[in-house]
Amino acid sequence: MSRHELAPGRVSSLPRETAILLLVAVAIGWGTAWPVTKAILQDVPPLWTTVLRSAIGTATLFTIAVGRGGLTIPERGDTPVVLNVALLHMVAFAGLVSLGLQFVSAGRSVVLGYTTPLWVTLGARIFLGERLTQARTIGIGVGIVGVLLLFNPSAFVWHDHAALLGNLLILLGALCWTASILHVRAHRWISSPFDLVP
Numbered sequence: 001m002s003r004h005e006l007a008p009g010r011v012s013s014l015p016r017e018t019a020i021l022l023l024v025a026v027a028i029g030w031g032t033a034w035p036v037t038k039a040i041l042q043d044v045p046p047l048w049t050t051v052l053r054s055a056i057g058t059a060t061l062f063t064i065a066v067g068r069g070g071l072t073i074p075e076r077g078d079t080p081v082v083l084n085v086a087l088l089h090m091v092a093f094a095g096l097v098s099l100g101l102q103f104v105s106a107g108r109s110v111v112l113g114y115t116t117p118l119w120v121t122l123g124a125r126i127f128l129g130e131r132l133t134q135a136r137t138i139g140i141g142v143g144i145v146g147v148l149l150l151f152n153p154s155a156f157v158w159h160d161h162a163a164l165l166g167n168l169l170i171l172l173g174a175l176c177w178t179a180s181i182l183h184v185r186a187h188r189w190i191s192s193p194f195d196l197v198p
Helices: 016-040 046-067 079-100 106-113 116-127 134-151 161-186
Strands: none
Touching (some): 016 106, 106 134, 116 161
């Protein structure tokens, strides 16, 4: 679950060194996930790639949850958001990215896939009534300029229908993840989100 998906008041403090190590681990994990997925797609169909990723992640999270005694069955009030995260983030985002990666380079895919924070900030303003502060507005502007520089629309082959489809699939995946995050942010949790992840 990303930082955007944590419920307000549920973030615990960590020692600085531990937080930095975790940040480095996440950066390496996320950074290598895209090229690894691209390589796997050479031999495994996209949806099976998503199934394998999800199965490995689920087994790992169940093991962690059982080990710490925190495996929780969702309460009725948490069930909609658990289903939302499962369907929009774990299935739709991962599946659409796997499909799109067949036609798009891993580098370009990462740029499009991680535009999610931009859409979350805008969506939070529109749907959750969050203030669009000056800092957030500047952040969105810098983010969009950064995406345009990295994506480089002038170098894109717009008449290549496969590449266009691949890019659209990944962008659609980012929007599915955005919808999931907005639901999580609006939700009032009964159980701990971490205990419900498996």
